[in-house]
Amino acid sequence: xxxxxxxxxxxxxxxxxxxxxxxxxxxxxxxxxxxxxxxxxxxxxxxxxxxxxxxxxxxxxxxxxxxxxxxxxxxxxxxxxxxxxxxxxxxxxxxxxxxxxxxxxxxxxxxxxxxxxxxxxxxxxxxxxxxxxxxxxxxxxxxxxxxxxxxxxxxxxxxxxxxxxxxxxxxxxxxxxxxxxxxxxxxxxxxxxxxxxxxxxxxxxxxxxxxxxxxxxxxxxxxxxxxxxxxxxxxxxxxxxxxxxxxxxxxxxxxx
Amino acid sequence: xxxxxxxxxxxxxxxxxxxxxxxxxxxxxxxxxxxxxxxxxxxxxxxxxxxxxxxxxxxxxxxxxxxxxxxxxxxxxxxxxxxxxxxxxxxxxxxxxxxxxxxxxxxxxxxxxxxxxxxxxxxxxxxxxxxxxxxxxxxxxxxxxxxxxxxxxxxxxxxxxxxxxxxxxxxxxxxxxxxxxxxxxxxxxxxxxxxxxxxxxxxxxxxxxxxxxxxxxxxxxxxxxxxxxx
Numbered sequence: 001x002x003x004x005x006x007x008x009x010x011x012x013x014x015x016x017x018x019x020x021x022x023x024x025x026x027x028x029x030x031x032x033x034x035x036x037x038x039x040x041x042x043x044x045x046x047x048x049x050x051x052x053x054x055x056x057x058x059x060x061x062x063x064x065x066x067x068x069x070x071x072x073x074x075x076x077x078x079x080x081x082x083x084x085x086x087x088x089x090x091x092x093x094x095x096x097x098x099x100x101x102x103x104x105x106x107x108x109x110x111x112x113x114x115x116x117x118x119x120x121x122x123x124x125x126x127x128x129x130x131x132x133x134x135x136x137x138x139x140x141x142x143x144x145x146x147x148x149x150x151x152x153x154x155x156x157x158x159x160x161x162x163x164x165x166x167x168x169x170x171x172x173x174x175x176x177x178x179x180x181x182x183x184x185x186x187x188x189x190x191x192x193x194x195x196x197x198x199x200x201x202x203x204x205x206x207x208x209x210x211x212x213x214x215x216x217x218x219x220x221x222x223x224x225x226x227x228x229x230x231x232x233x234x235x236x237x238x239x240x241x242x243x244x245x246x247x248x249x250x251x252x253x254x255x256x
Numbered sequence: 257x258x259x260x261x262x263x264x265x266x267x268x269x270x271x272x273x274x275x276x277x278x279x280x281x282x283x284x285x286x287x288x289x290x291x292x293x294x295x296x297x298x299x300x301x302x303x304x305x306x307x308x309x310x311x312x313x314x315x316x317x318x319x320x321x322x323x324x325x326x327x328x329x330x331x332x333x334x335x336x337x338x339x340x341x342x343x344x345x346x347x348x349x350x351x352x353x354x355x356x357x358x359x360x361x362x363x364x365x366x367x368x369x370x371x372x373x374x375x376x377x378x379x380x381x382x383x384x385x386x387x388x389x390x391x392x393x394x395x396x397x398x399x400x401x402x403x404x405x406x407x408x409x410x411x412x413x414x415x416x417x418x419x420x421x422x423x424x425x426x427x428x429x430x431x432x433x434x435x436x437x438x439x440x441x442x443x444x445x446x447x448x449x450x451x452x453x454x455x456x457x458x459x460x461x462x463x464x465x466x467x468x469x470x471x472x473x474x475x476x477x478x479x480x481x482x483x484x485x486x
Contacts, residue, residue, distance in 0.1 A: 052388050090390050101385035105403045105482025114399070114485075115389035149481055167389060 003066055005030040005171065005203050006051065012059030013046055013227075020046045022227035023060065030170075033197050033204045035214035035235075038224030039250060044207040045098075047224075048173040051205070052095045053086050064089055064171070091119075094169030098176040100160045102148040108135070108159050109144040112166045120167065127166075134162040138192050154185030158192055165196075172196070174206040186210070193217070211254055215239050223247045258438070263446060272451050275442055279452065282438030283459055289356045289434060290421040296360020297416065301367030305375065308368060327365040331426055334358050339430045355427035359420055370412045374405035404482035407475075414471025418464050435459065 004027040013021040020043045028034050036044045049055040050062060053069070061078075062069040071078040072085045081089070103111050112134060113127035122130070135141050138158035140151075148156050157177055164172060174193065178186040190213050197204055197217040208214050214221055215235040222232040223244070231244045242248050257263070259281050264274040307319035326334070335358040342349065349357070378401045386396040428437035439456045443449035 052384075054384050054387060087390055090388070093388075095388040097381065097385065097388075099381055101381040103382065103385065103400055103482075103485075105479070106485045110485050115391055118392070118395055119390045145486075147481065147484065163389070 002030065004028055004063075005032075005065055006205070007063045008047070008060065009063070010060040011050070011057050011062055013043070013050065013055065014058050020227055021050075021057075024228055026222070026229060028171075028203060028205060031201045031203055033217055033219050034206070035218040035221045036205065036207045036224055037209070037211065037214060037221060037250075037254075038230075042224040043227045044224045045175050048095065048175050048205060048207055051171070051173055052093055053090055065092055091167070092169055093171045093173060094164035094167050095173045095175065096157070096160050096164050096177045098179050100148070100153075100156045100180070102156055102159055102163070104148050106147075107144070108140065108146050108148070108151070111148070111159055112163045115163075116166050131162070131166060134165055135159075137165075138162045139188070152185055153181045154188045157181065157189045161189075161192055161196070169202070171203040171205065174204065174208070176207050176209065178208070178210060209254065211239070211251070223250065225250070258441060258445075263442070265446060265448075268451060271446075271448065272455060275452055276455070278438055278442065279435060279455055279459060282433060282435035283463070285352070285432065286421070286424045286434040287463070289352065289359065289424045289427060289432065290417070292353075292356035293359030293363065293420045293424070294417050296357060297363035297367045297420065298413070300360060300364035302371055304364055304368035305371035309372060309375070323365040323368055326361060331358065331362045331423060332429065334362055335426060335430060351427070351430045351432050355424075355430055355432045359423060359427070362423075363416055363420055366416055367413065370409050370416070371405070373412075374409035375401055377408050378404045399485065403485060406483055407478040407480055410471065410475050410478060414468065414475070417471065418467050421463060421467060422460070 006026070006028040008024050008026040010023040010025060011021050012019070012023055024043070024047070026047065036047065038044050046055060050057055051064065051069070057070050061071065067089065068078060068081070069089050070081050072081050073079075103114070106114060109128065109131050112131040113122075113124070116122045116127040116130065117124055132141065132144060135144055138161055140155060140158055140162070143151060143155065143159075148159065151159065160177075177193065178189050181189065190210065193206070194213070194217050196202060206214065206218070218235050220232060221235050221238045222229050223238065223242075223246075224230065225246055231238065231242060231247045238247065239251065242251060258278050261278045262274065263278075264270040304319055304323050307315055308323065310316045310319070335355060338358050339351070339354050342354070382400055382404070383396065386400050391400070424434050425436035427434055428440070431437075435456050439452035440449075442452040
């Protein structure tokens, strides 16, 4: 096995008195599709938010692509990362949010092209062409000039996916991408994510409550509980024959 | 006679008609003072708002102190201060400019709070999305936060516009010939205060109604989700 693209080494995260991640060890290989399941408050989303540099860590080391994410080496060993370091590291990651987090005042296309133009330095024409390709990919080629509020939730989330892809991340993080959607709109978003998983060598980390979907697309499923990975394995193993009683309880509760 | 217009004292209606052009000249000064004062309040308020939310305490604290001081002292005190003290230090401004500046300064303390509330109302989700996309913070402020904050601050700013307009008569104490001052001079010279002062009230009502209607119109046509970026 090669070096992992993502590695959590005894990572601790606290919110006040609450320990959200309790010396978490966690690895993801390049190109791997990993689903994270578990009860609310188990620290699933926190893992993604730490990777996206939206949440700092209180202990341990996170490495992405072999380099510390929240630290950089200084004269006295590792020191807290500077904003410049975070900017550099962030370029490898993209995130799809539960609430989409689209920019409501920007057209769909502008949502997708804003960062590539400003951050990657693409010309407006290039960004536009690429944005249109991405909209094609998520099945929204005809919605480029609309504004987010004119779209359904499912369409908005597909724009969210296109926007994240436009930054050409090597790791894509999905934070409960269908949890805010009406049930009949979940399918269209899952279809897009499933196609990405099949056709691209992106590393994907998916926090989800859609167990069937997690089972279909994942190489590995991790069950989180109380800030640690309680159990992990192939989807078949985890879903059909979990070792841990806690996993069994959880699966029974969500699958019924 | 004032501004070259004679008044006609033969009957109340003729008097009212004859002094209307004089009052309108005063009203024009009132409008100018309002516009300049409001402009100063908008610009200075934005600067104060940015300073107050600065990450460094050494910037944020003094800014907060200054705006608090401005807000808690009367407009008239500030006006006298600017009008009588500045010339001692060699800064001599026309009465009109001093007055408009004082108005703008006073109201910048209020508008800075409006800006702050508008900026803070742009949700954390927007900042997180911008961060995830690696947008620089200046760009996030100018192209994500500000366009969304503007529709939210328009109604409150509109209220202050009307307030400034109603505070312009204070400038009469430093000899600015705004509408009320003009009406008072007419009264002093004709011994008829009733008609000019009533007309000032009426003209003020028209001005504030028009201004409020304009703000409401702007509010209605600004997209709630922010100034659109194609």
